[in-house]
Amino acid sequence: MSRAKILVVEDEWIIANDIKDSLIELDYRVTAIASSGEDALARVEEDPPDLVLMDIVLKGAMNGIETARAIRARRDIPVIYLTAYDNQFLVDQAKQTENFGYLLKPFKDRELHIAIDMALHRKQHR
Amino acid sequence: MNMLIILLLVVFIVLIFGGILLSIEVAMRLGHRLLEKSHDLEHEIGERHRAQLRAETSLGEKELLLREIHHRVKNNMQIVSSLLRLQSRQQDDPVTKAILDDSRSRISAMALVHENLYQPDNLAKVSLRPYIQELAMNLFASYNIEPSRIVLITDVEPISINIETATPCGLIINELVTNSLKYAFPGDRLGEIRIDFKRLADGVSLQLRVADNGVGLPADLDVRRGKSLGLQLVVNLVENQLQGELLVERGQGVAFLVTFKEIGYEKRI
Numbered sequence: 341m342s343r344a345k346i347l348v349v350e351d352e353w354i355i356a357n358d359i360k361d362s363l364i365e366l367d368y369r370v371t372a373i374a375s376s377g378e379d380a381l382a383r384v385e386e387d388p389p390d391l392v393l394m395d396i397v398l399k400g401a402m403n404g405i406e407t408a409r410a411i412r413a414r415r416d417i418p419v420i421y422l423t424a425y426d427n428q429f430l431v432d433q434a435k436q437t438e439n440f441g442y443l444l445k446p447f448k449d450r451e452l453h454i455a456i457d458m459a460l461h462r463k464q465h466r
Numbered sequence: 467m468n469m470l471i472i473l474l475l476v477v478f479i480v481l482i483f484g485g486i487l488l489s490i491e492v493a494m495r496l497g498h499r500l501l502e503k504s505h506d507l508e509h510e511i512g513e514r515h516r517a518q519l520r521a522e523t524s525l526g527e528k529e530l531l532l533r534e535i536h537h538r539v540k541n542n543m544q545i546v547s548s549l550l551r552l553q554s555r556q557q558d559d560p561v562t563k564a565i566l567d568d569s570r571s572r573i574s575a576m577a578l579v580h581e582n583l584y585q586p587d588n589l590a591k592v593s594l595r596p597y598i599q600e601l602a603m604n605l606f607a608s609y610n611i612e613p614s615r616i617v618l619i620t621d622v623e624p625i626s627i628n629i630e631t632a633t634p635c636g637l638i639i640n641e642l643v644t645n646s647l648k649y650a651f652p653g654d655r656l657g658e659i660r661i662d663f664k665r666l667a668d669g670v671s672l673q674l675r676v677a678d679n680g681v682g683l684p685a686d687l688d689v690r691r692g693k694s695l696g697l698q699l700v701v702n703l704v705e706n707q708l709q710g711e712l713l714v715e716r717g718q719g720v721a722f723l724v725t726f727k728e729i730g731y732e733k734r735i
Contacts, residue, residue, distance in 0.1 A: 352541075352545060352548075354545050354548045354549050354552065355544060355545060355548045357548070357552055358548035358549075358551050358552055361551070361552065361555050424537065424540065424541055424544065445544060446544050446547070446574070446577070448604070448607055450607065
């Protein structure tokens with residue numbers, strides 16, 4: 341499934357744009373970059389993506405796990421967590437929400453590509 | 467006579483009673499002091515217990531703080547790395563692009579030290595086996611090398627070294643492997659790159675060997691006088707930063723042999 345639409349939720353602007361460029365090189369479309377949970381929910385409504393890449397630590401009141409829960413409650417969109425935090429507590433918490441993958445930053449383009457394809461494939465064949 | 471006996475008896479009885487009363491008094495005082503002392507002791511035990519708890523909490527907080535600092539260092543290096551990639555993607559000139567990509571790979575080699583530093587529950591030492599493996603694999607990936615064309619062989623003893631030593635060491639490996647990937651196998655030439663790391667028999671000296679079986683260095687290239695920043699970094703990091711010894715073996719391909727000792731930690735604050 342090429343040209344899938346992806347929303348990037350990441351509060352470091354530079355890292356978010358680097359990920360966006362990688363996604364474009366991998367032939368995906370990026371609907372938007374959101375830097376907070378609230379922003380992400382608005383972007384999902386504006387232009388519903390096929391998949392969300394979600395940083396766990398975010399600006400604002402909601403963290404990535406809460407934001408993913410809120411998105412999944414409204415729409416059937418797979419969420420892949422991105423995080424540099426190798427915090428077991430957060431990893432366990434993330435596992436409790438239905439997630440479609442987990443990438444530990446820094447990740448390689450190849451890993452990103454595989455994680456996205458697997459998540460989209462899983463959604464299609466459920 | 468009877469009177470005398472009675473008097474003695476009375477005196478005797480008075481003495482006994484007095485003795486008993488005195489004993490009771492002494493016993494009561496002793497008991498009281500014992501109670502006081504035991505209260506004091508209980509208080510001291512409680513105080514020490516609280517002090518221990520405070521020390522443990524403070525230690526826990528310090529460890530958390532240290533992890534947080536390592537995390538932030540790593541995060542900042544990632545931002546620098548992303549910044550260099552954003553810049554590189556905007557360049558059309560391959561020479562400029564290569565300079566930016568080289569810089570990015572050097573930053574990544576340093577960031578990787580921090581990742582391996584605080585992962586295996588040890589905040590002071592870097593475990594070399596996973597570090598070297600990941601560093602080399604990252605380079606193969608960023609230069610788009612098929613592992614079937616150039617084979618990576620690593621033989622690294624289970625050694626952990628401090629960050630002062632690991633960072634220059636990582637940069638040296640980064641430069642040498644990058645050089646091999648860029649120049650040793652032109653065209654579709656097949657070959658292998660070997661990275662060995664071991665502790666020598668004296669128990670303190672460490673030896674790193676990075677070798678390839680490619681085309682070898684140009685015959686007229688003097689490693690110490692070359693213009694490439696990569697080789698200048700290698701020579702200077704080995705001889706000045708690590709106070710070690712660099713040996714270049716030219717045979718089939720090229721091998722760099724670096725012998726050094728772990729750098730002692732210099733207190734800065």
